[in-house]
Amino acid sequence: MASLAQRLPDNVPGDFFVDNTCIDCDACRIFAPQVFSDKGDQSNVYHQPETAEELLAAEKALISCPTASIGSVTKQDMRPALAALPELVDDDVYRCGYASESSFGAISYLIRRPSGNILIDSPRFSGPLVRNITAMGGVARMLATMFIPAPRPSSCSLQAAIRSHSAMTCS
């Protein structure tokens, strides 16, 4: 959970902020480029959300931050953002969110196919994400584009959970 006491001074005043635990992975800037920007070797909020679209994007970025470095001063209703991930980016390609610190915040994608969905790299485990991916048909196969030196519990747990929900196989 982001700490208000560790709020970076480069954030513009307002509700959303980035704290000093940011690892500069870029995830927030991908999900909400209208709110977050690159400031040196960390991110900051350069524009507070004003529209419903900007607020939803900022909330998806908050959920997706691998280090929980994004916070808001007031309590947000996160249900719309939880329901909006994975988000459609092009045709049958979806961006999962829920980046994992063990992959330095790499973005994972879900490709929907009639022959079975493919998960490109692994997000961190999250019950809402598992449920949403299951509702989209689950995962038939996973493609890892990163070198993984040792089994990662979060990845294994996510695949196992999706498998048990969807009765499909991962390979």
Ligand code: SF4
């Ligand atoms: S997603 Fe989190 S860790 Fe990554 S750049 Fe944004 S604030 Fe930093």
